[in-house]
Amino acid sequence: xxxxxxxxxxxxxxxxxGRRDYAIIGDIIQPGAKVLDLGCGDxxxxxxLAANKRIDARGVEISGPLVQRAxxxxxxxxxxxIEEALSDYPDGVFDYxxxxxxxxxxxxxxxxxxxxxxxxxHGVVAFPNFxxxxxxxxxxxxxxxxQTKLFPHDWYDSPNIHFLTVTDFEHLGIQEQWTIERRIxxxxxxxxxxxxxxxxxxxxxxxxx
Amino acid sequence: xxxxxxxxxFSSIALECGxxxxxxxxxxxxxxxxxxxKNNAILIVHAFSGDAHxxxxxxxxxxxxxxxxxxxxxxxxxTDKYFILSSNVLGGCRGSTGPSSINPETxxxxxxxxxxxxxxxxxxLQKMLVDHLGIPRLLAVAGGSMGGMxxxxxxxxxxxxxxxxxxxxxxxxxxxxxxxxxxxxxxxIMADPDWCGGNYYGKTRPARGLAVARMVGHITxxxxxxxxxxxxxxxxxxxxxxxxxxxDFEVESYLxxxxxQFVDRFDANSYLYITKAMDYFDLTAGHASLGAALEVAxxxxxxxxFSSDWLYPSYQSLETVxxxxxxxxxxxxCELPSNYxxxxxxxxxxxxxxxxxxxxxxxxxSLS
Numbered sequence: 287x288x289x290x291x292x293x294x295x296x297x298x299x300x301x302x303x304g305r306r307d308y309a310i311i312g313d314i315i316q317p318g319a320k321v322l323d324l325g326c327g328d329x330x331x332x333x334x335l336a337a338n339k340r341i342d343a344r345g346v347e348i349s350g351p352l353v354q355r356a357x358x359x360x361x362x363x364x365x366x367x368i369e370e371a372l373s374d375y376p377d378g379v380f381d382y383x384x385x386x387x388x389x390x391x392x393x394x395x396x397x398x399x400x401x402x403x404x405x406x407x408h409g410v411v412a413f414p415n416f417x418x419x420x421x422x423x424x425x426x427x428x429x430x431x432x433q434t435k436l437f438p439h440d441w442y443d444s445p446n447i448h449f450l451t452v453t454d455f456e457h458l459g460i461q462e463q464w465t466i467e468r469r470i471x472x473x474x475x476x477x478x479x480x481x482x483x484x485x486x487x488x489x490x491x492x493x494x495x
Numbered sequence: 496x497x498x499x500x501x502x503x504x505f506s507s508i509a510l511e512c513g514x515x516x517x518x519x520x521x522x523x524x525x526x527x528x529x530x531x532x533k534n535n536a537i538l539i540v541h542a543f544s545g546d547a548h549x550x551x552x553x554x555x556x557x558x559x560x561x562x563x564x565x566x567x568x569x570x571x572x573x574t575d576k577y578f579i580l581s582s583n584v585l586g587g588c589r590g591s592t593g594p595s596s597i598n599p600e601t602x603x604x605x606x607x608x609x610x611x612x613x614x615x616x617x618x619x620l621q622k623m624l625v626d627h628l629g630i631p632r633l634l635a636v637a638g639g640s641m642g643g644m645x646x647x648x649x650x651x652x653x654x655x656x657x658x659x660x661x662x663x664x665x666x667x668x669x670x671x672x673x674x675x676x677x678x679x680x681x682x683x684i685m686a687d688p689d690w691c692g693g694n695y696y697g698k699t700r701p702a703r704g705l706a707v708a709r710m711v712g713h714i715t716x717x718x719x720x721x722x723x724x725x726x727x728x729x730x731x732x733x734x735x736x737x738x739x740x741x742x743d744f745e746v747e748s749y750l751x752x753x754x755x756q757f758v759d760r761f762d763a764n765s766y767l768y769i770t771k772a773m774d775y776f777d778l779t780a781g782h783a784s785l786g787a788a789l790e791v792a793x794x795x796x797x798x799x800x801f802s803s804d805w806l807y808p809s810y811q812s813l814e815t816v817x818x819x820x821x822x823x824x825x826x827x828x829c830e831l832p833s834n835y836x837x838x839x840x841x842x843x844x845x846x847x848x849x850x851x852x853x854x855x856x857x858x859x860x861s862l863s
Contacts, residue, residue, distance in 0.1 A: 344825070353829045358849040360857025362795065364816055364828035374820035 308334070310470050310490045311384060311410055315339055319381035322346070322406065324368045324398075325388035329356030336361070344380075346371040368392060372401040380406040387488075389413045390446045396458070403464065403495045412490040417451035417483045418473075436487050452483040455491060468492035496567055496574070498524050498551035498560065502590055505623050514610035517599070521624050522547045522590025523582035526566060527574035529630070534658075534862050536630045537572055537855070538621060539581040540638035540645040542841075543712075543769060544761060546589035549581035550574075564844050571848040577634065577855070584645075585620045586612040586769050588762035595696065595762045607693035612768055614641070614776045618648045625656070634859060637661035637851070639840035640807060641769070644776045647815065650792040651778065659858040660794040661851060664804050664840045666811035667785055667818070668777035673806065676715050677770035680708030684763045693764050705763040706754030713753050718803040718836030722746060785818035792819070796826040797854040799847060801839035827854060 308331050315321060317339045323332050326345030329352075336343040345363035347353045356363035364371070368388070383406030389395050390413055402409040414436045415421075424432040431441040439445070452471065459466050471478040471486035478486045500522055507517040524547045529536055539549050539562065550566035552559055560581075566572040572579050583591040586609070594609035601608075625633065636649045636657050643665025650660040666673070684690055687704025695701055717725075726746040730736070733743070742748045782788040796819055800812035809830045819826040831846050833839035840847065 342825075350830060350832065354831070354846055354850060357797065357827045357829060358853035360853045360860070362825050362827040364798075364820075364826055365830060366816075366828075371820070374817045376821065376823060379823040 308386070310472070311335075311386060311412065312339070314410055314468065314490075314492050315341060315382055317341070320344075320379070321382045321384065322380045323384045323386070324371070324402070325385065325391070326356060326361075326363055328352045329359055329361035329363050331384070331386070332356070332361045332363075333359050368398060369394065369401070372398065372405050375405040377404055378407055382406055382408045382410055384410045384412075386410070386412045387414065390416075390448050390450060393447065395448050395450075396462075399458075400462070403493070407494060408467070409493050410490065411455075411493065412488060413450060413455070414446075415452050415471075415483065415486045415489050416449040417453065418487050419484050422484075452486055452489045455489065459491075459493065464493045464495060466491055466493050496526065496551035497554050498526060498548060499554045500524055500547055500590060503624065503627055505620075505627075508585070508616070508620055508623065510610050510616045511613045512611050516592065516610060519585070519592045519620060520590070520596070521582050521585070521592075521620050523580060523624060524548055524550075524560075525581075525628075526550050526579040527577055529578040529628075532863075533630055534632065534634060535576065535859065536578045536580060536625075536628075536633050537635045537637060538625065538633050538649075539566065539572065539579060540617075540621070540636060540642040540649075541581065541584065542638065542640035542642050543773065544757070545642070546587065547581050547583040547591075548589075550579065562841065565848065565851070571844070571851040572637070572855070573852070576859070580625070580628065580630075582621055582624055584617045584641075584769065586617070586765060586772060588765040589760075591620070593762065594693070594764035594768055604696040606696065606764060609764070609768060611771055611775075613772050614644045614648050615652065617772065618645050618652055621645070621649075622653055622656070631656075633657050634862065635659040635661055635855060637663070638665075639663035640665055640837065641773050643807075644773065647778055648776075650794045650796070651788060654791050654793040657794045658862060659797070659854065660792070661797045661799070661854070662812075662815065663799045663847070664801055664807045664812075664837060666776075666807055667788075667815050668779060669774050670811070674774045676711060676806070677774055679711050681767050681770060683707040683711070684766060687763075690763060693767075695763070700758070701763045702755075702758040705758050705761065705766060706751070708763075708766055709754045709757040709761075710750040713750055715806040716837045718805065718834060720803060720834040721836055721838070724834065725749075784821075785814060786821040789815070789818050789824065790822050792822075792824060795854075795858055796824065796828075797850065798826060798828040799840070799850060800828075800830045801833045801835070801837070801843070802830055803834050804837045804839060806837040 320342045323345045332343040335341045353365040383402045420434045421432040470490040471482040472488045502522045508519045549562045550560035583589045586593045598605045643662035646662040684704040687701035689699045690701035729745040731748040800809040816828040833843040835842045
């Protein structure tokens, strides 16, 4: 897989890809594209894409200290709520809008997804799969809110407020009549091809309106 | 770093009010070296009471520049990498032509015969200086407060001449509150009997009025927190109230000191003209929206505001940021946490330095 090739490229990249969906996203984005990363943190992915794919990189992040680090590394990031950030933009000004591991933390996920596909030609959405077998097992056996490697938080301090699964997202895609251009399912460093809703820890969707 | 002030004279400048000023002088300082490609020049534009002496130790006065903590070798505006240019604004009293300059028609200071100037006029004079120095395109224009207004004006007036714009703690249009504070300052000056309709040159200057104006200004530059921290209710040189109207509190002493100090270095008529220029500033004038006004801008933007700045609050910076986004312009924005109020852009520079250094480096890389 091209994604694996990317992951083996250099130590820095591999370290960066501790969030393993980064490698996949790097593989999806075409060189030279205009990219907006929603919830971009300290701009690591954008800086890497700018250096390696020569993209025109922009980012949105709500945390002040993270915005500072992103700007200090030379990435154009502005401090804002994701929803408000998107509402200002005209239609179709980005080639890709990335929402990586953030969808489950947003207050109005559907509104954000619709806005993404208005402002961007493609959306790249990566999220942890709440139907992974470890999550199901944790819930079933303990009778408590699932706590797994993917969802390590106690219920009261979790940043996740909307839990979704691979199947949930597929259903939403049908309901909203989106075209799903690519689906990539991961468990650890491996790609999952069979029973993704049960076996995938992380799902990455490339979609358009 | 020893810095030296230079002055250049131009035959004339046409002003927005319709008057042509003949001749016009601009005072400036430079730090660092212009490279062979002439693409490493950064223009620093000063705030209301600033001057061309932004960095280093002045050869003439021995004083340190007003943004010396930001400009110099290894600092945010790194003079080892960049060529820094700083000039005194039109209408000022620190070398560039202003109301205290000699009117060639009368041989006397202009005083109130000086034409009313605008932020646009200040920027036009800076552009003449940049042309004079043979700089085809500035790497960046940067400044805080009134300096930030000039930065925004540069980005729309000369979009092809600016690669990056760094407006700090500023606004695209003066608000009613900002105009109100300026008007209090102006009225304090004009109410001083020594003001004499502006014709006080060679006589007693309106020191009391100008000092009161400055005291008001200083209150707006600080924050409730920073004043509580700096002064609290501490008494000045006494343990009990004086039960009179001499100085009781530290804060009174501080404001009086700042006011009297200002009188020695600033011209009261310049105060009137420059505050008027700020009040007239409105980037949206003649446009349907701020976004429409900023549509012509081509620069990358780094917009910075400070959490405790209530004179130029963050919402004003955000207006600019959102307008730029509405036109899909490249804009980075951060509100930095600080207790210093509006003064933060001069005082609280550690984080400001990180932002500006990274932003300039990536802009410079993209040009080379």
